[in-house]
Amino acid sequence: MTEQRIGTDEWVEQHEARLATQSELRELVYGFGEQLPLWGRLGLLLLIGLFVPVLTSNPFHIRIAATIALMATLGVGLNVVVGYAGLLDLGFVAFYGIGAYAYAYLSSDFTGVHLPTLLTIPLITVLGAVVGFLLGLPSLRLVGDYLAIVTLAFGQIFVQLMTSLTRVDLSWVPFLTTDGPVNLTRGPNGIIELDSISIFGFVADTLTENYIIRLVVLILVLLFVHHLNNSRLGRAWRAMREDELAAEAMGMPTRLLKLQAFAIGAAIAALAGTLFAAEQKAVFPANFDVTLLITLYGVVVLGGLGSLPGVLLGAVIMIAVPEILRDIELASLLFYVGSVVALIGLIKPRRLVGLLLLNVAIIGLLVQVIAESIWPDSLAELPSVASVFPEFSVSIRFVTAIIDSLPEIVTSIVRNWLAIPVGNQELIGNIALAILIVLILIASRIKQTTQLLITLVPTMYLLALVWEIRLSGQESVTRLIFVGVVLIVLMIYRPHGLLGTQRIEIV
């Protein structure tokens, strides 16, 4: 018996069609994921994660993977508070710091306490939950922006305290004999020489061992949060996020639910802090500043609030992309590919993109010819494309060599195509940048396709010129600008995050 669909009016149909086209990426990931049971998905993640140290022995790569695992764990915790319960908590990093400092106090020569890891980890996790619960209490009456401000202040207070609690008068404490002020945190110098994690005699000294521990913890935390989300607790959190008053009126104790969300998020953060401190073998107040908070929100928002696979993807992008961009040629390749992809998204019908790129190529050659004939010897001499091309041979080695030197080849082709002046690169670059910005502003106002295409030809040329002579040289600045631009573009086209569900708010 086929069930007739009732209640699908035109609007619903249109909306569903929109959803279907917008969520291709989501469908791709979820379509694959849904065929696997939960343990299968987590097992796959573990397998992929374990493969990293097999594939590469480069400590730099393993460090990136370890950072991703840690940030993903933190992101999952933040996702409980922000994504499910809808509480804008900007003090989240403080719980991470509390976990790290608690580990420092419980396993270092600074206090002389050396508890076994199997004791410290549950202890610190519970401590995180308790502190989260206590911080939640004064925040109960606050919503939205006000909660954000209060929690932000809490995060700042934590960093300040850890920096400045260096001369504390403890003489008022009974049963404690101290001579003079006590240094509680060693200030910006941090607490150093912490113990490594050791479980049943296994001591995690190396980075790889720590990475595997982080991976296992990440998977356990994912399992935990996934189960929470698919229970009465998760339903109530999401109901509260949607409409707090309605949730309360439907019998959900919203105050208690908020406290629980705070506590669980804080417990996960404290656990992550433990792993961080144990690997770094030291804690400093600067580890827990606003930069980390912003990155963390980047992870959660980029992936899509409320989506666990989204947090993983967000962590990979937010951590790996800035690292990849340290390589100038790779960054250049990404820049050009990104520009072309943006064009494909911008121009419809799409076959016009080919026409546009052809025109840009011709313009580039024309500019070079004209510049050479008017001002001879004004253009920089560059190594030819052939010089970076790998030696030809009929073997698999040739293919891998091509792939390896692809960024170099592309950069070389573009640099040979552009008319790059010999001197005054900085001045010319700045002027070109100014013109470029004006052109982009003009292009963004044009609706008619032909006019847009005509404007885009010089825009694309200048874009490449500015990148080559002005931006690509200043790697440290460009990297951040690049990440920022990627985020802006992503959030414009997918405001609900990469794997998030588009949220509808219509009364």
Next chain:
Amino acid sequence: MSAQLELKHINKNFGGLRVINDLSFVAQPGQITSLIGPNGAGKTTLLNLISGIYQPDDGDILFDGVSIVGLEPHEITQRGIARTFQTLRLFLNMSIIENVMSASFSRAQMNLIDIVFRTPRFRREEQRLRNEAEEKLGFFGSRLVGYRFDQPAYSLSYANRRRLEIARAMMTNPKILLLDEPAAGMNPNETLEVTALIGQLRDEAGYTIILIEHDMSVVGGISDHVIVLDHGEKIAEGDFEDVVTDERVVEAYLGRKSS
């Protein structure tokens, strides 16, 4: 027959504005008590007072003889008074079945250990609640069942959203249902259907119902008892026929006859 819900001399002010003025009434179990009155008469405020969203300045509200003044809204709901909203307040980005299941929060017998380790008790409890939610949704015919269970609530049409809100309120296992304009924004056919449905809720499900409605065809068709409010005061009470012919009621709705 003892009263299921009794309001005693309720007063409520917003700033200097007196919204509810020394109001008393009783709702008998298994009956439909309708609150009518012009816009701004204080009907929705009264519902907010009963469901604990507002606190009365003065007076007492007794539910089965016990005062519920000062309790939090979720505590009142857990005791057995559920409501719907005039302006729909669904959990729009959750699925239909989740909307309904979420309202069983306080009845779900599971603790954190059950949830995390997916114990047999957890599975049993989830299954029980899901069956119950499906049963409540089944009350509305085939509109909210089957493939619809896992669709997001925002995909529903307006009338179906109203139905879903009633189903969600039913899921809290209430004794009293407070319905705030359940027929608002519905076409004549749907209004007829809602009227029949409210009758069913009383006769088959056995709820005591307090109904706010502007549509007189709904009120007249099913009310056991009608209370007319104007400017926060009760101006008439009784059967629908008695009430609508009352001089003060006609005056409140239509104004004073010029002599």
